[in-house]
Amino acid sequence: MRRYEHTSEAELAEAMAISVGHALALAIGVNGWAVLAVSGGRSPVALFERLRHRTVRWEAVTITLVDERVVPPDHEDSNGALVRRHLLRDAAAKAAFVPLVADAAEVADPAGAVARLNAAWRQPDVVVLGMGEDGHTASLFPEAPELERALSDTQPGYLVTHPREAPHARVTLNLAALLAADRVFLSFAGAVKAAVFARACKGPTPALPVSLVMSRHRHGTDVFSA
Template sequence: MAYSFYEFENVDSCQLALSKAIKEIIQKEGFNSLALSGGKSPLGFFHYLREEDLKWQDMHICLVDERIVGFDDKNSNTYFIRNEFLQKKASNAHFISLLEDVNLSDEENLKLANEKYKQPEIAVLGMGNDGHFASLFANSLGFDEALNTNKNIVFIEPKNAPFKRLSMSLKAIEACKRLFLLIQGKEKKEVFDKACVKFDANLPISFILHSKKVSCDVYYSK
């Protein structure tokens, strides 16, 4: 299996441990680029990491995926990252949003996202109850391309989730030097266990867990 599994009794201890692990890697390896996922699940992790003593002025922060909505929309991952992570000590970090301008066409936003893309050394993924990660939803418009393209950023339109999105492709995620997956709760653990058994296109996270290109550190809290 292409992952290591770390289990914690509660969310707080899990997210603190993840923050410490990423701080140590950044300091040891001299990494300066980090891709983060949106959503409420990693909130505690964001709050811990933004307080760490790192050379934030040298850090480049980007998103694993983004919904095509305005930056002031609370559904925007950019809005979330700016308000919950790029604060305190992390306020000096350099942030590049995947989305250029919600008023541009989807094609133009995709083109610009690929042009300004900088490969992150570290990425922190989340996972939905349906097994999706980033915005790679099974059976969504753009899903097959996301798995097979050489492009770094792809356009995704989910069938069972709101908003069109821009997302790192599987190729871009597998190009990270260190990859982390943060999950919590019994339901997601059951999905994770099922995805560990074999590749399953209906459980996109299985492509990471069985990857031959990158190993993933999984941080799970009960």
Template sequence: MITWRNFDDRAQMVDALEEDTSEALSRAIRRNGRAAWAVSGGSTPKPLFEAMAQVALPWEDVQVALVDERWVDTNHPRSNEAFMRGALQTGLAAEAHFVGMKSKHDNPWEAAADVNKRYSSLAQPFASVLLGMGSDGHTASFFPDAEGLEAALDMRKDALCVALTAKKSEVTGDEVDRMSLSASAIAASPHIALMITGEEKKTVLERALEKDTHLPVARLAEVADITVYWAP
């Protein structure tokens, strides 16, 4: 299910997301003593990360992990882990525990068992999950027609992380091998935020929900309660 929250500008959207994410993390810490926050890469969430890094949370009780990762080393310019650490592992948030997905394995398929073991140490369910969306209707690393997509979206599977290989496109770039949270791991979170900006992506999402329901973002919305935070 999708709930829309539309804002006049991106600063308002970031303020609302900062407040809602902080409350979700605080609520989990009060209940369980710790909280895990799953985040996505890309340029859109950077202002949120910068804002969150200054929030006075008990960050030592927060685990920050990735929603998905390109299967590249952390010194690669398109590494989500490198982006996450550079944008968020600063200020007050530097006290958090940061967990990446990339391992020494040659591909994500070989790494799936080890990455699942690593993620099993995180507080579950995730207190908050931050998603993005591409112009092709993908979210997390759920790309249209990707190898592994059906398993990733299968709510009967209890794996936290799944390997996928996308079909190469302008959106994927050369990095088609991916690791991603599974749909079941995402759907278990009480706060799932889909952060998008611009009219193009709004149109893509609206069309996916109304007509192109085969697109991954629409399929995830069938099994997860997602709040869309949108600004022009």
């Protein structure tokens, strides 16, 4: 694990944008393309608004999500809508985008979204993660009924989870997919999440799913905090 501490969230976002852009360029240099999976919520907005200006061969990049709420694509809680609004603009408008929930039919039947995504599976090369105050990352929530499957499946892919404390079901990458990425970036800010991170550093436990990514990724996780 590599830890980078910053004095402000703006400084964190700028440093992350530089590092993620560099990781994409390296992947493109090796493969000719790159798949970037990003997180939603409010925290990544500052990163997106900087990353979209980075000098990357965006036409060779496919952007998708590590997880998504099962809501219509134009819903205010949609992570896909957030990506379209803040990342798929300016230079990054040339990138392809794969939504996790594509339409009303997939809202009604999220298993259909999972089937579509897994049938056309492309392993993300670069993954950008956040962390909740309960230690979840992606939509691997400690109390979700599907957590055991999400952590134990050996084939990388997506599944549906039902977090008990969240208002929407989720479509999420499983742990195997997160661990198969070449680069994993984790960011968080504030004292509460710093305390969660400190607990996660004590050792891997399903009670803090983020700890499993941090401890098991073969190349180590890049951790950015403020």
